[in-house]
Amino acid sequence: MPPRVRTLLMGLAAASLLGLYVWGAAGLPDFGDTVSVYGTKVASVVSAERQTTNMVSAVVFDYRGFDTLGEEMILFISVVAVALLLRDARDETFEVTAEAERAERSPRGSDAVRALGLAVLGVTFLVGLYVVAHGQLTPGGGFQGGAVLGSALIGIYAAGNFATLRMLEPRGWMDAVHAAGAAGLALLGLGGLLAGGAYFQNFLYTGTSGDLISGGTIPIDNVAVGLEVVGAIALLAAEVLHDGVTAAPPPGEDAA
Amino acid sequence: MMALQAVALTVVAIAATAVVLVDDPVRQSMVASIMGLFLTSAFFALQAPDVALSMLAVSTVVIPALILLAAARVREIAGPGPRSGDDHDRDEGG
Numbered sequence A: 001m002p003p004r005v006r007t008l009l010m011g012l013a014a015a016s017l018l019g020l021y022v023w024g025a026a027g028l029p030d031f032g033d034t035v036s037v038y039g040t041k042v043a044s045v046v047s048a049e050r051q052t053t054n055m056v057s058a059v060v061f062d063y064r065g066f067d068t069l070g071e072e073m074i075l076f077i078s079v080v081a082v083a084l085l086l087r088d089a090r091d092e093t094f095e096v097t098a099e100a101e102r103a104e105r106s107p108r109g110s111d112a113v114r115a116l117g118l119a120v121l122g123v124t125f126l127v128g129l130y131v132v133a134h135g136q137l138t139p140g141g142g143f144q145g146g147a148v149l150g151s152a153l154i155g156i157y158a159a160g161n162f163a164t165l166r167m168l169e170p171r172g173w174m175d176a177v178h179a180a181g182a183a184g185l186a187l188l189g190l191g192g193l194l195a196g197g198a199y200f201q202n203f204l205y206t207g208t209s210g211d212l213i214s215g216g217t218i219p220i221d222n223v224a225v226g227l228e229v230v231g232a233i234a235l236l237a238a239e240v241l242h243d244g245v246t247a248a249p250p251p252g253e254d255a256a
Numbered sequence B: 001m002m003a004l005q006a007v008a009l010t011v012v013a014i015a016a017t018a019v020v021l022v023d024d025p026v027r028q029s030m031v032a033s034i035m036g037l038f039l040t041s042a043f044f045a046l047q048a049p050d051v052a053l054s055m056l057a058v059s060t061v062v063i064p065a066l067i068l069l070a071a072a073r074v075r076e077i078a079g080p081g082p083r084s085g086d087d088h089d090r091d092e093g094g
Helices: A003-026 A037-049 A055-063 A065-088 A091-105 A111-133 A142-158 A162-168 A172-194 A218-242 B002-021 B025-045 B049-078 B086-093
Strands: none
Touching (some): A037 A055, A065 A218, A111 A218, A142 B049, A172 A218, A218 B049
């Protein structure tokens, strides 16, 4: 495609996008305008119906659990796709990978970074577990806590603790955790059907508002999503670290 | 509260522009990380702590770390300059 045509196409696309964006933004409610009807309804109903003190969790994992399943599948499928793409290149770059692993064994980075990394690791891990476990009570939940736990895993690498990283090998557990989290959420939704209700209906005893065990299926959904997110981050980091990006295109191919 | 939100959003706009203006991906990942921190405080000022928490972990740690890891691997393999393959250069041209 000649550059001029490409620029023209790009200009057309950008102009239409700008038009649509302005049109869409013009129809939005004013900044800080009235709270939506849905929001008011949820706020008045949730704590009596589900015994959760975090309305966001109740909406995400209960009232609109099906949406969350879709969102989780987007994450799941994208990470699987990345893993597949990067693994495909592994065999072609065996020598390169060996070279990279040798570089990894020799220590690098400053002592300050390593010391700080070690100091922060445990705290980060604990905060992650806390955030996953308290999704039904306070802000946070499976996704947030899972991301914090994933940061802790990356912190192990930043702290230069390769011995611990080796313990995390082989990577089978990452695939397993990633898949178990995604499947777990889908199966928890089925529980509602089995209980004679709708998909993602809250079928467990909802407990007492403010207790750690409250909200019925909401905390269990949070654990499933937490597992999925930790698995996803671990898998992504591991794939990037060990093979994928090391793949230089083999000479003579890749002329697309 | 409005003033706090206005300041937070302005800082985000400035930081986001800075991210775009940085050329080197390695430096960019760090600037993006700082932008994530500002965005986190913006969500906090807008009273959305759930979103702020995910933003905190994802955009200040996970994404910059993944970019850094990828850049480090590319640098380790490719060396300081374009090393292997005229093929590669030609591909970029076409």
